[in-house]
Amino acid sequence: MANPGNVARGLKGTLSNPNNSEEAKxxxxxxxxxxxxxxxxxxxxxxxxxxxxxxxxxISNPKNSEEAKQHSKKVLEDM
Structure with a gap:
C-alpha cells in the first residue's frame, strides 16, 4: 500500500501543476x-x-553496535 504522505504530496502537486486538466485537479x-x-x-x-x-x-540487526542498539532503545522509550 502506498504511503499516505506520499499520496497526499502527489495530489497537492496535481493541484498546483498548471499542465493538469481541471478535471484532474x-x-x-x-x-x-x-x-x-x-x-x-x-x-x-x-x-x-x-x-x-x-x-x-x-535493535534486532546483529550488524549494529551495542551503542547503536542502546540509542534506538532509548529513542523508543522516549516515544
Whole structure:
C-alpha cells in the first residue's frame, strides 16, 4: 500500500501543476479532502511510525553496535 504522505504530496502537486486538466485537479482535490477528513493524510503520524519501525529494526540487526542498539532503545522509550 502506498504511503499516505506520499499520496497526499502527489495530489497537492496535481493541484498546483498548471499542465493538469481541471478535471484532474477536481479529482485530486476531492481525494485529498477525503484523506484529510479520515486522518489518512497525517504525514506526521506516518513519519512517527516509520521512525519507530526503523529503531525496532536497528535493535534486532546483529550488524549494529551495542551503542547503536542502546540509542534506538532509548529513542523508543522516549516515544
Amino acid at each position: 477536481e479529482r485530486a482535490a476531492e481525494r485529498l479532502q477525503q484523506m484529510e477528513q479520515s486522518g489518512e493524510a497525517d504525514s506526521a503520524e506516518a513519519h512517527a511510525g516509520q521512525v519507530e519501525r526503523g529503531h525496532k529494526a536497528a
